[in-house]
Amino acid sequence: MARPVRIAIGVDLGGTTIKSLAVDETGIIAARASRSTEVHAGQEQVVRNLAATVHDLIGQLGQADVSRGAAMIQPVGVGVPGVLDVDKGLVIASPNFPGWEGFPLRERLEAQIDRPVVIENDANAAAVGEQWRGAAIGLKDFLFITIGTGVGGGVVLDGRLWRGAGGRAGEFGHVKVVAEGGEPCGCGSRGCLERYTSAAALERYVLEAPLGGGTSDLKRLAIDRPDAIDPAVIAQAAATGDEAALAAYRQFAAYMGMGIAGVIHLLDLRHFIFGGGVSEAFDLFAPRLRQEVAARIYGVAIEDIHLLKARCGNQAGSLGMAHLALAAS
Numbered sequence: 001m002a003r004p005v006r007i008a009i010g011v012d013l014g015g016t017t018i019k020s021l022a023v024d025e026t027g028i029i030a031a032r033a034s035r036s037t038e039v040h041a042g043q044e045q046v047v048r049n050l051a052a053t054v055h056d057l058i059g060q061l062g063q064a065d066v067s068r069g070a071a072m073i074q075p076v077g078v079g080v081p082g083v084l085d086v087d088k089g090l091v092i093a094s095p096n097f098p099g100w101e102g103f104p105l106r107e108r109l110e111a112q113i114d115r116p117v118v119i120e121n122d123a124n125a126a127a128v129g130e131q132w133r134g135a136a137i138g139l140k141d142f143l144f145i146t147i148g149t150g151v152g153g154g155v156v157l158d159g160r161l162w163r164g165a166g167g168r169a170g171e172f173g174h175v176k177v178v179a180e181g182g183e184p185c186g187c188g189s190r191g192c193l194e195r196y197t198s199a200a201a202l203e204r205y206v207l208e209a210p211l212g213g214g215t216s217d218l219k220r221l222a223i224d225r226p227d228a229i230d231p232a233v234i235a236q237a238a239a240t241g242d243e244a245a246l247a248a249y250r251q252f253a254a255y256m257g258m259g260i261a262g263v264i265h266l267l268d269l270r271h272f273i274f275g276g277g278v279s280e281a282f283d284l285f286a287p288r289l290r291q292e293v294a295a296r297i298y299g300v301a302i303e304d305i306h307l308l309k310a311r312c313g314n315q316a317g318s319l320g321m322a323h324l325a326l327a328a329s
């Protein structure tokens with residue numbers, strides 16, 4: 001008799017929403033669930049919400065999948081933003097979860113769902129998701145970069161997630177790109193790449209841009225209604241050739257290019273996968289980014305460097321956590 005197909009649960013714990021998937025080992029999504037994170041309601045409520053999405057998925061799977069011979073595996077994977085101690089199952093520091101320093105997330109969730117839990121940094125999880133089902137299929141070495149409210153990274157080397165000495169590798173957003181007088185960062189340092197390439201950075205470039213000849217509709221909007229400026233609006237403006245929008249992407253590309261060139265020299269990586277909300281505009285910034293990388297690398301031909309748009313969208317993290325749960329079972 002054929003071995004039953006295994007199904008794993010992968011959870012993406014976001015600052016506002018918990019997104020959970022039940023995924024079989026071939027990568028087919030069998031069920032999905034989501035609910036509000038409710039960070040403001042405290043740690044125990046967040047853990048209850050996590051447990052509720054897991055129970056929701058188990059309930060949804062129920063008879064149909066069991067009758068076709070599917071087997072739900074025990075471990076549940078949870079991707080968490082911030083710095084974690086993955087071995088101990090602790091949150092070390094997470095800007096989205098103030099006051100969670102040292103919180104034993106794994107232990108608390110295990111107690112609620114009566115199953116083992118695997119935790120991993122959310123960008124690392126998304127890197128695994130893209131490797132399993134997205135833009136990095138078949139790649140052994142790459143950097144996944146997520147660009148949104150913050151900038152995160154996940155390094156895959158020789159086919160495996162590179163966790164570093166303490167599971168904290170891939171904090172690409174906190175690579176320093178400004179030596180003196182840089183923008184203060186949530187990590188406590190200054191001049192971090194994140195402060196120059198996140199969604200907020202793009203908005204800042206537009207808001208701080210000089211009016212110039214006054215030909216930019218985006219800049220006029222920024223003056224009249226600064227709250228209306230967001231990455232989607234900037235992307236729309238850039239697509240129509242708006243000068244302030246294009247200038248913002250040029251600044252973004254210069255700093256991102258600096259970061260990527262550093263990684264190329266350190267690790268000789270050739271593939272870079274761009275995810276997160278800001279990367280929806282990948283086609284707008286990629287040509288300029290390519291030029292910026294080309295201007296900063298030595299000994300490697302730009303033709304050998306592949307900048308790629310992620311394909312799993314906001315499911316990358318939960319897909320990756322399901323994959324890590326399968327690997328742990």
Ligand SMILES: [Zn+2]
Nearest residue numbers: 174185187192
């Ligand atoms: Zn930082």
